Amino acid sequence: MSNRYAIVLAAGQGTRMKSKLYKVLHPVCGKPMVQHVVDQLINLDIKDIVTIIGHGADLVKSQLGKDSAYALQEEQLGTAHAALQAKDILADKDGVTIVVCGDTPLIRAETMEALFNHHEETKAKATILTAVASDPTGYGRIVRNESGLVEKIVEHKDATEAERTIAEINTGTYCFDNETLFAAIQNVSNNNSQGEYYLPDVIEILKNSNEVISAYQSEEFEETLGVNDRVALAEAERIMRKRITTAQMRNGVTLIDPANTYIDADVTIGQDTIIYPGTIISGLTTIGTDCQIGPNSEINNCEIGNNTVIRQSLAYDSSIGSEVNIGPFAHIRPQSEIGDEVKIGNFVEVKKAAFGRGSKASHLSYIGDAEVGSNVNIGCGSITVNYDGHNKHLTKIEDNVFIGCNSNLVAPVTVGKGAYVAAGSTITKDVPEEALSIARARQINKDQYVGKLKFKK
């Protein structure tokens, strides 16, 4: 096997997206398109991956980080000009270079591997990954001669009526003999309808110098979809979503309605977990085994243990243990740590709060900026008063505490171990261990008083 290199074209603005966000950074199933491409390349045995950056260069760089080397294309003069920018890093290398567009997020490592292999077997100088499109509009077309050999690629905008009827398209992925690529690319002109230097023109240039050109047709068009606008973006999302849900099911996850379940590319879910419809699981979420999530729930960047149930609820940037019961209609906000066997029930909002093992806030509470020990019971309607209008303060509730219903814990405040707060209390001072604290007006009953009220008839 020869040395392998890769160039990812990602410098374009993506005008057709009509967006502030640079095209290759648009996410598909939660991950920017260009990251999908690079993640697939990383699975191959490639020595150098060079991403061509231009529009949004810094953002693309911070997205990909150390996954790639970079070459800057200062002006976007076309795909050939873009590839040429990798010259300083790659030009003198001996081997095969794959060129991929940063806007083809569905391309799989297996297909690129097959392309490399085909290229090497046919001893070609260039091999194009082609596909047959039911609607080839917008794509470059593969023009073949009578014997079926590739002559050239013609861009949609430059194609004749007859050429536009060709259904075989250029997917924008190619393998080149590396030195041949950089030699030929110098001869590409911008004499075409868009005034751009087209990388596909390298094919005709090599053909004219009698080099072997090969084509490898991918089995399904879907995988090579190029995303130029929001319509194609939604199409890519649909295809990727199906790919992800299928893989999750094959791994032993039950999806009640896969078409109505939205799981990001980097989510991990354990066996025998059941996901109900309308559930969105995003970011770097990990879910253990035997959980039940949904329906209609959102989980983003959470780490969840085993046997946990989350119903009709939201959870963000938090860790949630095993045997936890959340919802219905609970909201776990960022930086929360929900321990094992905890219950966060109906209409409870938790923010930046830690709950120890077995603690419960079962109904209608707000617990924010709090450290809750283990086996604590927080009664219905109780809240931590964490904000004084300027600063947030901490509420500490130690192990085995009982907070009676409808209590306010005005932070900063600590309720000591085993203490008992009477229902309806507004706690403004620390409560010692094992103490009973009652902080509410005393009840007065005035006998037979109702008859004396003036408004009473």
Ligand code: UD1
């Ligand atoms: C390109 C191909 C077309 C192919 C299609 C497949 C050319 C001229 N055409 O068309 O044959 O069918 O992809 O999806 O190559 N880019 C740069 N710098 C530039 C221009 C583009 O880095 O100066 C990058 C873009 O960011 C993008 C990629 O190259 O990721 C492709 O560019 P795009 O403008 O989307 O090309 P298409 O018109 O789709």
Ligand code: CA
């Ligand atoms: Ca494109």
